[in-house]
Amino acid sequence: MTVKNGLLTILSLGPLYGLQLRDEFVARAPHRARINVGQVYGTLERLRRDGLIMSAGETHDNLPLYRPTSLGTEAIDRWSSEAEHSSVFDWNDMLDQVLIVSSLPGAPWRVLIDSYLERARHVPSLETLGTPSQARAAHGAQTMIEDAAEAWLLRLRDEFEENDPAAPLSMLRPRRGRRPSLAV
Numbered sequence: 001m002t003v004k005n006g007l008l009t010i011l012s013l014g015p016l017y018g019l020q021l022r023d024e025f026v027a028r029a030p031h032r033a034r035i036n037v038g039q040v041y042g043t044l045e046r047l048r049r050d051g052l053i054m055s056a057g058e059t060h061d062n063l064p065l066y067r068p069t070s071l072g073t074e075a076i077d078r079w080s081s082e083a084e085h086s087s088v089f090d091w092n093d094m095l096d097q098v099l100i101v102s103s104l105p106g107a108p109w110r111v112l113i114d115s116y117l118e119r120a121r122h123v124p125s126l127e128t129l130g131t132p133s134q135a136r137a138a139h140g141a142q143t144m145i146e147d148a149a150e151a152w153l154l155r156l157r158d159e160f161e162e163n164d165p166a167a168p169l170s171m172l173r174p175r176r177g178r179r180p181s182l183a184v
Contacts, residue, residue, distance in 0.1 A: 081108045
């Protein structure tokens with residue numbers, strides 16, 4: 001879900017085609033460098049099917065451009081201001097959401113970070129799982145992950161207070177993109 005929501009959110013910056021959107025996603029969430037353009041185009045098709053994006057015309061060389069619909073804009077607003085996951089154990093998803101939202105000019109990244117900090121403090125305990133030694137091990141791991149997430153979020157909030165994390169769309173245009181498939 002975070003890749004889908006991240007791609008949708010990046011489209012709020014302006015009309016993009018698939019490869020261009022993939023490159024923006026990776027620039028804003030570098031830990032996802034392995035996302036491939038085929039995954040992006042499949043996600044764009046699902047976003048279109050679900051009424052969250054629509055055509056925004058084409059590039060001069062006929063690559064399809066996409067933009068959010070009003071329903072998509074509502075989804076972007078929700079995703080940008082509340083922690084998507086109930087647990088800090090979804091580390092990559094938390095990174096996606098925080099890094100992408102914070103990279104958008106004017107986005108409510110403070111609200112999002114505070115939402116994750118609140119959830120990090122209220123994660124259900126794993127102490128009832130398995131044997132007593134397994135429960136202690138699980139609880140220790142859980143505590144370390146919660147502490148790491150909280151420390152990272154606090155550090156990031158301080159960093160962003162001093163250095164605005166917002167980034168405009170890249171003016172570099174990827175050399176290729178996928179043409180739309182023809183309906184049979």
